[in-house]
Amino acid sequence: MGFRYRKSINLGGGFRxxxxxxxxxxxxxxxxxxxxxxxxxxxxxxxxxxxTGISFTEETGKQSNRQKNYVSPIDxxxxxxxxxVNTVTNExxxxxxGHILKSARRAILLNKLxxxxxxxxxxxxxxxxxxAASALIFLLLKFLIGTLGRVKLEYAIDDDQKEIVENRIxxxxxxxxxxxxxxxxxxxxxxxxxYSSGASSTVTRxxxxxxxxxxxxxxxxxxxxxxxxxxxxxxxxxDKLFVIxxxxxxxxNYSDITPxxxxxxxxxxxSVPKDAIVVGQTWKYxxxxxxxxxxxxxxxxxxxxxxxEIELTSExxxxxxxxxxxxxxxxxxL
Numbered sequence: 453m454g455f456r457y458r459k460s461i462n463l464g465g466g467f468r469x470x471x472x473x474x475x476x477x478x479x480x481x482x483x484x485x486x487x488x489x490x491x492x493x494x495x496x497x498x499x500x501x502x503x504t505g506i507s508f509t510e511e512t513g514k515q516s517n518r519q520k521n522y523v524s525p526i527d528x529x530x531x532x533x534x535x536x537v538n539t540v541t542n543e544x545x546x547x548x549x550g551h552i553l554k555s556a557r558r559a560i561l562l563n564k565l566x567x568x569x570x571x572x573x574x575x576x577x578x579x580x581x582x583x584a585a586s587a588l589i590f591l592l593l594k595f596l597i598g599t600l601g602r603v604k605l606e607y608a609i610d611d612d613q614k615e616i617v618e619n620r621i622x623x624x625x626x627x628x629x630x631x632x633x634x635x636x637x638x639x640x641x642x643x644x645x646x647y648s649s650g651a652s653s654t655v656t657r658x659x660x661x662x663x664x665x666x667x668x669x670x671x672x673x674x675x676x677x678x679x680x681x682x683x684x685x686x687x688x689x690x691d692k693l694f695v696i697x698x699x700x701x702x703x704x705n706y707s708d709i710t711p712x713x714x715x716x717x718x719x720x721x722x723s724v725p726k727d728a729i730v731v732g733q734t735w736k737y738x739x740x741x742x743x744x745x746x747x748x749x750x751x752x753x754x755x756x757x758x759x760x761e762i763e764l765t766s767e768x769x770x771x772x773x774x775x776x777x778x779x780x781x782x783x784x785x786l
Contacts, residue, residue, distance in 0.1 A: 466562065467552055469616055469691060472610040476691045476705065478548045489548035505767070529647050530640035530654065539636065539769030541695045544702025549692065555603045556694075556701045559669035562601060564699060566594040602671040607690060617690040619785035620706070624677035624688040626781045627762070627774065628662035631725035635660050635681035636761075636773040646745060649719045649754050650738040657775065658682060669701070670694065679774065686772065695770070704766055711786050712763040715779045720757045725777035732756040762786070 470477050479488040481498075488496040496511045538544075545553060559614045570590035575582040609617055627633060638656035663678040667685060677688040687694035694703045719734055734754050737745040744751050760779040764772045 464535060467555075468606050468608065470608045470610075471613045472693055476548075478552070480551050487551070493547070523710060524669070529643050529645060533638060533640040535638050536771055536773050538695060538697070538771055540636075541684075541697040541700040541702040544695055544704050544768050544770060545764070546703060546705040546708045549703045549705070552603060552605075553701060553703055556669045557699075559603060560699050560701065563594060563597045563668070566597060570594060601669070603669050603674040604706050605666075605670060605674075605689070607672070607674050608627050609690070616785075621675060621677060621690050623687065623785045625664060625675065626778075627760075627783060628664065628677045628679065629769060629778045630760075630776040630778045630781065631727045632777040633660040633662055633679060634658060634775045635679070636685075636775055646737055646739070649721075649734045649736055650742065651719050660774070667696075681740075693764070693770075694737035695772075704768065704770060706786070708766050708768070709770060710765050712765075713783055713786070714761050716759055716761050716775070718757050718759050718775070720755050726756055727778040729758045729779060730755045731758045 466477050475493075477488065477490045479486060481487055485500075486498045488498070490496060490511075494511050496509060498509045529556075551770040567590075570587055572582045573587035573590055577587060634657040635728075635786065636655050636657050639653060640655075641653050642651060645652060648654055658681050663680075664675050665678065666672040666676045667678060667680075670687065674688060674690055679686040679688075681697050685696040687696070692703050692705050693709060694701065717731060720728075721736075724730060732755075734742070734756055735744040735751055736754055737748040737751045739745045744753075757777075758779045760776045760781055760783075762774050762776075762783060764770055
């Protein structure tokens with residue numbers, strides 16, 4: 453596939469992504485010069501003189517840093533506590549995605565600078581009203597960046613690849629449609645299971661906000677599956693995964709990602725999601741036989757739910773674990 457860069461204003465960029473049986477290709481450029489990363493993995497540079505038909509074409513033919521992050525135990529009943537977090541997002545750059553990321557980082561930077569300029573000018577209005585004009589200019593600039601300045605991703609998908617691509621993105625869209633989605637941030641092993649409702653390990657999780665709308669700084673011609681947790685956003689596209697951490701952004705092709713899909717039994721201390729399957733019951737404090745420890749007055753019964761999990765890792769440092777409430781969702785196409 454090839455991808456084309458269409459320059460309208462100096463705020464963002466447009467890219468062409470072609471998905472074919474032979475692979476994924478990208479192209480970008482300006483009038484008279486184009487760079488194409490072909491599906492075969494080669495890089496083609498084409499220089500031409502506009503209006504003459506004369507052109508010259510030249511075609512030319514990782515180191516693992518994944519590691520587990522160990523942290524201090526959360527209390528004296530836990531050990532082997534591990535953080536499940538991604539490394540610096542800017543390190544995520546699969547082959548052929550450098551130009552897309554460069555444009556995305558530029559859009560984020562311009563958006564940030566326009567916000568700073570607006571608030572600075574707005575505060576100065578109380579000192580000198582003349583700064584109101586500057587505030588309006590920065591506000592207009594922010595609007596233009598948020599609309600015209602987005603990085604446009606235009607997909608051209610071959611007919612024999614449409615079903616494959618649709619199955620892949622639909623899998624993550626189904627996860628996004630679950631009643632609850634969480635991001636697992638930390639896991640610990642338990643010393644005394646009595647105080648963990650019988651569980652041999654515990655996790656720290658945060659709820660994810662999900663969406664099918666492509667967020668800034670991107671604009672896509674296809675539907676996306678978006679998961680936002682804290683200050684990090686995951687954007688699943690047909691051919692790649694974007695990871696945004698504040699003003700940093702990285703991207704990985706799915707060929708560089710290792711997915712691990714599984715189910716897990718989870719002691720649910722919060723409300724049970726509507727689409728979850730309850731597979732058993734336990735107690736807040738359990739004795740060795742699995743029954744309630746009657747020495748504790750507030751010992752209530754707690755449901756055990758079956759959830760789905762997908763773990764995404766890469767040699768460049770991707771380390772993401774999502775838990776979703778509907779374990780029957782089929783995401784094997786990913």
